[in-house]
Amino acid sequence: MTAKLTYAVTAAVLVVYFVLVGSRGVMLIQHGTLLTVTFGVAVLVLPAIGVWFLWKNTRFVQQANRLATELDAEGGLPVDQLRRTPSGRIDRDSADEVFARRKAETEDAPDDWRSWFRLAVAYHDARDTPRARKAMQHAIALHDGKPVRT
Structure with a gap:
């Protein structure tokens, strides 16, 4: 929940920033x-580039969350059993x-989105x-x- 709230606040701040910068651009054009x-x-x-970037990232997060929800319903989400440092x-x-x-797993089932999802989580865990x-x-x-692009 904290991650969603942080993302929403950051997106809102960016939108305000885009509006402020855009208004300055309009004022410069009106100067003539x-x-x-x-x-x-x-x-x-x-x-314009910022809005596009924000839109693409928001869509990516929504799509990844949709897959996570579906995989969770199937009982296929990877279980976090990773060892952690004291920190x-x-x-x-x-x-x-x-x-x-x-x-x-992904090499054995290259056309299974579930294995690619779990691989993505493993990459994320490996930073x-x-x-x-x-x-x-x-x-x-x-x-x-x-x-699929390779």
């Missing part, structure tokens, strides 16, 4: 000189062991966020029956 119009258009590009961080060796099992995100995108594409 070549220089201010050029800067105004450039300033408007930044919030609470996941022990690297423990994460590597789970990752090796998940990788083998490999780029690969975790790609594995989750792969799981989402398989689940939705979309073409």
Whole structure:
């Protein structure tokens, strides 16, 4: 629940920021000189990119949560049995062991979105966020029956 609240607050702050920056861009364009119009258009590009990025990330999180809910209903969510350091961080060796099992599972069933979901969780636990995100995108594409990029 805390993660959802944090995400919502961060998204709201970003939207306010995009509105403020966008209004400054509009004011620059309204000034009417070549220089201010050029800067105004450039300033408007930044919030547009930000809105797109926020939208893509929000959709990704919603899709991943949808898969997690479905996998949980099936009883297939990975159980957190990882060893932790005294500070609470996941022990690297423990994460590597789970990752090796998940990788083998995915190699045995490359068209199963469930194995890709569990692999994404293992990547996340191993602190490999780029690969975790790609594995989750792969799981989402398989689940939705979309073409999978390799």
